[in-house]
Amino acid sequence: MAVAIVIALLVLGSIVFHIFSPWWMTPLASNWSSIDDALIITMYICAVAFIALNLFLAYSIWRFRHRKGNRAHYEPENAGLEKKLTLWTGVGIAAMLAPGLIAWNEYVTVPADAAVVEATGQQWQWAFRFPGEDNVLGTAATAHITPDNPFGINPRDPHGRDDVLIETSELRLPIGKPVKMVLRSKDVLHDFYVPQFRAKMDLVPGIVTYFWVTPTKIGTYEILCAELCGVGHHAMRGTVVVEEQQAFDAWLGEQMTFGQLLAQNEAAAGVRLASADIKPAIGER
Structure with missing residues (x-):
């Protein structure tokens, strides 16, 4: 009882x-x-x-x-x-x-007019990439990743030269515009998750995954990694800022492209080479 x-x-x-x-x-x-x-x-x-x-x-x-005097009815099968x-x-x-x-x-049925944004995950941070004026993301692979090319963009792909690189964990999106999120992982299994968007998808090493979303409210929302990815998993966070198209365009225009990054790296390499060729004058140490 x-x-x-x-x-x-x-x-x-x-x-x-x-x-x-x-x-x-x-x-x-x-x-x-x-x-x-x-x-x-x-x-x-x-x-x-x-x-x-x-x-x-x-x-x-x-x-x-159980009550005194009662007997259970045994019925092994009841079709x-x-x-x-x-x-x-x-x-x-x-x-x-x-x-x-x-x-x-x-x-997973992406609208034809959706913009494209790539989110890259690695232990334990996020980075993002937008296509440039050609509206096409350049090809990328882990084999191309170097200290001077952290996104692993193929330097021989002309579509990648105008790609806009966001090396911080802050992503900005325009309100009311459909966006296809292309997801890549550099190392282990991660998961891109924005609770307010109800949007999440695994980032699988060696595979490109995707989903699409249309932000409908202006604000700042947290990006979480929803897959245990190592000891720093709890700190793998970012933010997505949803704003008006004009503000988004102004922000995007301030970011560095892959072509600018290559030029910057070449200039820095030239300075280092020139410094190495300078020989000290007589009497200098």
Whole structure:
């Protein structure tokens, strides 16, 4: 009897906690309301199953508790009950999967007019790359990564020369514009996640992954790594600033391109070479 009461109180406490809990999803700041819908549908289906099964368990414990003179009815098989359980379990699973599959199809079907931004993850920081005036990102690979070329852009690809490089962990995006996020990892498995966008995707070494999103609210949001990637995983954070198109264009115009980075590196190498060729005059040490 006591066990039945405890189970019933557990169900009641769970419902009360859900109603009055201060923890809930962050306000939505993107177009992905369908992902919220899929999560909410899944939660309510699971809630109905949790409440029904546990109350049935509590009722069964109370109704069929041991009483003197009562004998249990032994029924090893019940085909009708098994068919009903299979049917309703299948209906519940289908109801949970369908909204998620619909949302996923939208999530990876990038609009034709979407801009492109590349996010690169490494232990334990983020960096970003925008295409230049040609609107095409240059090819990149880990084989091209050097201290002078941290993004690993192919120096022989002409499309990469005007790519805009953001070596800080702050990404800026214009409001109301669809953006395809292209994701690369330099080392281990990472995950790009902005909770307010409801957008996340793994960065897999050797594979380019992607998703798309349309920011809908101006503000500053945190970028998290949602995959355990080493001892500094907790510190792998960044920010994405959603702003008006004019402010975004002004910010982007202030950033360095890959061609400018190459020219800067060549100039620095020339200075070092010239310094090495200077011989001290007689009497100098």
